[in-house]
Amino acid sequence: MILLSIDINLIKTLSEAFGPSGFEDDVRRIVTEELSRMGIPYEVDGVGNIIARKIEDEDKPTIILDAHIDEVGFLITHIDKNGFLRFEIIGGIDERILPSQRIIIRGNKGFIRGIIGAKAPHLLRREEREKTIPYRSLFIDIGAASQEEALEMGIEEGAPATFDTKFTRQGNRILGKAFDDRLGTYLIIEILRTADKVPINIIGVFSTQEEVGLRGAKVVAYKLKADYALALESTAAADTPGTPEHETSTCLGKGPAITIADRATISSPSLVRKLVEIAKANNIPYQFKGRMVGGTDAAMYRYSAWGIPSTTISIPARYIHSSLAVADISDIENALRLIAKFMESVSRA
Numbered sequence: 001m002i003l004l005s006i007d008i009n010l011i012k013t014l015s016e017a018f019g020p021s022g023f024e025d026d027v028r029r030i031v032t033e034e035l036s037r038m039g040i041p042y043e044v045d046g047v048g049n050i051i052a053r054k055i056e057d058e059d060k061p062t063i064i065l066d067a068h069i070d071e072v073g074f075l076i077t078h079i080d081k082n083g084f085l086r087f088e089i090i091g092g093i094d095e096r097i098l099p100s101q102r103i104i105i106r107g108n109k110g111f112i113r114g115i116i117g118a119k120a121p122h123l124l125r126r127e128e129r130e131k132t133i134p135y136r137s138l139f140i141d142i143g144a145a146s147q148e149e150a151l152e153m154g155i156e157e158g159a160p161a162t163f164d165t166k167f168t169r170q171g172n173r174i175l176g177k178a179f180d181d182r183l184g185t186y187l188i189i190e191i192l193r194t195a196d197k198v199p200i201n202i203i204g205v206f207s208t209q210e211e212v213g214l215r216g217a218k219v220v221a222y223k224l225k226a227d228y229a230l231a232l233e234s235t236a237a238a239d240t241p242g243t244p245e246h247e248t249s250t251c252l253g254k255g256p257a258i259t260i261a262d263r264a265t266i267s268s269p270s271l272v273r274k275l276v277e278i279a280k281a282n283n284i285p286y287q288f289k290g291r292m293v294g295g296t297d298a299a300m301y302r303y304s305a306w307g308i309p310s311t312t313i314s315i316p317a318r319y320i321h322s323s324l325a326v327a328d329i330s331d332i333e334n335a336l337r338l339i340a341k342f343m344e345s346v347s348r349a
């Protein structure tokens with residue numbers, strides 16, 4: 001059921017944008033351009049968080065909508081004499097998926113593409129073949145024949161990198177990188193764009209460095225006072241072969257996932273109850289995040305100066321933190337509906 005017009009082009013732009021933790025500049029530019037176009041004032045703080053304010057009526061409730069603009073990635077740590085690059089991992093990437101991945105590196109002369117290489121299977125000893133190759137044994141091949149050539153291409157130690165993935169849509173499904181959390185980023189922009197008639201104050205926080213420990217949100221949470229905080233996220237779906245039903249955590253196409261608790265926070269029970277009541281009253285499909293894993297920026301608002309009632313609303317996505325995730329457009333639509341109805345409801349209170 002398509003009820004809203006989802007801006008697939010904006011989702012594509014956000015998904016393909018380069019933004020490993022600490023290097024979110026490109027994503028920040030896209031978001032601030034959208035905010036400027038909408039005439040919404042914003043500031044950028046010392047760690048690169050964007051704080052946008054859509055203030056309708058000071059007497060009405062204020063809601064923080066948070067999404068992180070960073071993604072998992074890599075840092076180049078060494079260039080050897082034959083032009084191969086060694087790297088460290090930024091955030092939680094499963095090293096089993098690394099060999100043969102396409103990589104994009106931001107060098108000092110622009111973007112350079114490479115591939116994560118490993119010893120060919122023919123050349124592996126039997127005991128090596130049965131084990132995961134640790135990432136420290138892998139390397140990035142950018143086609144340089146020497147260290148001098150790599151430096152000439154603009155690659156230096158400390159250069160950030162991430163997966164090089166084109167976004168595609170197939171029917172109601174979208175495939176791309178960094179859905180965690182460019183889908184949340186998209187949700188906030190779309191809500192700011194369409195929330196005109198709701199008399200509620202929205203603080204949109206586009207946070208940095210979430211993937212390395214909720215660091216951007218930690219900086220803003222102490223400064224912002226609000227009645228509610230919602231972290232808008234993408235969370236792991238494991239509705240795939242081999243996973244028992246009770247371990248799927250979330251499923252594609254069954255609606256936005258509400259977090260009751262994860263490793264970083266216990267959501268405000270009254271807020272969770274309210275979201276569920278609103279979903280039921282408006283026939284909006286929803287699910288609970290079924291596993292008490294991970295942690296989101298919601299924890300920072302919950303446990304900062306004001307103890308703001310908070311929870312997380314997530315778009316389920318398969319294979320997050322890899323080069324390619326899969327999500328369902330209907331979950332994005334239903335998340336937008338749920339948040340819109342929630343804002344409507346609390347603005348009346």
Ligand SMILES: [Zn+2]
Binds near residue numbers: 180181210
């Ligand atoms: Zn996330």
